[in-house]
Amino acid sequence: MCAKARRDDRHAPGFEDLLAALKAKRYASVYVLEGEDTHRMEQVVAHLRDTLLDEAARSFNYQVYAGDEADLRDVLRQALSYPMLAQTQLLWVRDAERCNMAEGREEALEKYLKAPSPQTVMVLTATKFDGRRRWVKLARESGEHFVFANPQGAELVRWTQRACAKAGLQLDETLAELLCERVGDDLRALSGEIAKLSLAAAEAGRPLTAEDVRTHVRQQREADVFELVYALKPDDPRPALRAWRRLAEDGHAAQELIPLLSWRVRQLALVAALIAEGSSDADIQRVAGLWPRALSQVKETLRGLGDAGIRRALAACKRCEGSLKGSPLRPDVALELAILEICGCGR
Numbered sequence: 001m002c003a004k005a006r007r008d009d010r011h012a013p014g015f016e017d018l019l020a021a022l023k024a025k026r027y028a029s030v031y032v033l034e035g036e037d038t039h040r041m042e043q044v045v046a047h048l049r050d051t052l053l054d055e056a057a058r059s060f061n062y063q064v065y066a067g068d069e070a071d072l073r074d075v076l077r078q079a080l081s082y083p084m085l086a087q088t089q090l091l092w093v094r095d096a097e098r099c100n101m102a103e104g105r106e107e108a109l110e111k112y113l114k115a116p117s118p119q120t121v122m123v124l125t126a127t128k129f130d131g132r133r134r135w136v137k138l139a140r141e142s143g144e145h146f147v148f149a150n151p152q153g154a155e156l157v158r159w160t161q162r163a164c165a166k167a168g169l170q171l172d173e174t175l176a177e178l179l180c181e182r183v184g185d186d187l188r189a190l191s192g193e194i195a196k197l198s199l200a201a202a203e204a205g206r207p208l209t210a211e212d213v214r215t216h217v218r219q220q221r222e223a224d225v226f227e228l229v230y231a232l233k234p235d236d237p238r239p240a241l242r243a244w245r246r247l248a249e250d251g252h253a254a255q256e257l258i259p260l261l262s263w264r265v266r267q268l269a270l271v272a273a274l275i276a277e278g279s280s281d282a283d284i285q286r287v288a289g290l291w292p293r294a295l296s297q298v299k300e301t302l303r304g305l306g307d308a309g310i311r312r313a314l315a316a317c318k319r320c321e322g323s324l325k326g327s328p329l330r331p332d333v334a335l336e337l338a339i340l341e342i343c344g345c346g347r
Helices: 015-023 038-052 055-061 072-079 105-114 134-141 153-166 173-183 187-204 210-216 226-230 238-249 254-276 281-288 292-326 331-342
Strands: 030-034 062-066 089-094 120-126 145-147
Touching (some): 015 038, 015 145, 030 038, 030 134, 038 089, 038 120, 038 187, 072 105, 072 120, 105 134, 134 145, 153 173, 153 187, 173 187, 173 292, 187 210, 226 238, 226 292, 238 254, 238 331, 254 331
Parallel strands (some): 030 120, 030 145, 062 089
16 A cells, blocks of 8 residues: 655654655655654644545555553554455554553564554654654664754745745845734744634634734734844934844843844844855854844944944844843843944943
């Protein structure tokens, strides 16, 4: 029924590799899926269920097990049995890293992986497997192991735009980046916010704007001080001070923001160095971990601050971080002094 797809890659294949195989209707008897991207793992299982089993067969031939509750011996016994009134059965072991491997269970799983039932497709998923276990090594060697990392950067933006299109919502790249910046790389959370925005667009009867996205999508990811960094202007600290106060109103403390500000300023310095070396935009995005829109804003900030401003910013952030450890200054006062210094109005 299912031809085992054997691979000999030095690095574990990921979602795109598995997607290509599924599109080509190349199915394996066992899939070991590992990573933070549980949303797309579940989509793979749903695709296998809907493709390999008709609706009538799912009641008898689609079984889902919880790794910390099911006995692995029972799962393997079911895997070796015949499907009921169908050609295939699908077994899914969720949180498979929690399965009890004692009393010969791991050996039984190894034996099964070497000779799986041709009538069964078994999927084992987990956030993280112990790579030292023999059965995990066996899955890697046979090409049955796939790593599902959350998409990042431009890949995440493209995923978001595709998900929006499926929901009947048109977001251009700039708005998709804004959505990703507010939510982060949790695809399940992004899907929920896309559904919310789709309803908002339908009610508004017009394309959404950046302000609509900010209004309807609650900031979910950790505080990002890019807004504060972009507001740093030579000889005019007022925009940056306003940005800091907006962040404070959103519940972000100075103790939280100071290390993030230092990190972003160091990122500015890195981009400045890469530009000086003649690096391409694509290389800068990859090395600095920036999206295209963010890189454009970073370049604009660099032009405003200049080399002297970057040096001031690095020095100010170093002093500000040091104040958290042994200075009598309150963190909010230390942050405001750093803003003034970066803008050329202090020290």
